[in-house]
Amino acid sequence: MGKRVDATDLGGVSATMMWTLRNRAVEASRPDGTLDDPLSVQLYETIDHPYENFGRPDQSHALRARAFDIEVRLFLAAHPGGTVVALGEGLQTSYWRIGDPDVRWLSVDLPDVVALRERLLPSEPNITTLAMSALDRAWMDYVDPDRGVFVTAEGLLMYLPAEDSLGLITDCARRFPGGRLMFDSVPKWLSRLTMKGFRITRNYTIPPMPFHLSPGEAARLPDWIPEIAFVREVSLPLGRGLWGSRTLRTVFDVPPMRNARFTLNLCGFAG
């Protein structure tokens, strides 16, 4: 990757990808790490950013990335040559972790992020990168749905207005019958905190997260959007220490705790 790259000016929601990159890379550099991702370590070591603003690293984003990888791999095993659309992909390196030579990969993010991605990540014949908002439905025209479509929105929908996120989910379901969409959602209490300005360290305030969806609400998406056939909650893989505690998992699976935590949602589209 060569010389160092300055991304100290990156702000707003785009800067959040440096947070998730840092957390994955720190995890991938540990001998007992829960993620195998040498490319994220290279990126992290190449890009200058005030990473300390995000506070101490934790396993959350590495485990979340693994949960997405597991579902994408399962989908590609059942749909060889299928298309993965990664909305708000940031500096995610899932394509290389998954390593499927037949996948067709569409990466969508805002122009300043795509510029960084194209500069720093290897170009691959199977990847098409689009510098546009995920809310601009033009990306849908680049998707060949013949061998199946799996859309990921990892760390994206919470940052968009609720009507935009729900509109995007609806339009994906209408446009890609038989496809899948996986996204993560935050609980209402966290959304509320971020709307008031939630500082996690002296120098970092999480951007507003207007869209929240609890597991109970996610389960009702098929009632609101008929083109969604089912929603399945995906569990985070177990990590180290508290992240590996089955007891804590059980506690957070009991209402009302269940509806007060983060959720990974896998939607299956009818058709």
Ligand SMILES: C[S@@+](CC[C@H](N)C(=O)[O-])C[C@H]1O[C@@H](n2cnc3c(N)ncnc32)[C@H](O)[C@@H]1O
């Ligand atoms: C928390 S980061 C997640 C990045 C990556 N998915 C990951 O898990 O590391 C949020 C990403 O969403 C992107 N983003 C924000 N608004 C967007 C929009 N309207 N369309 C596409 N991408 C957007 C940001 O640029 C950033 O890369």
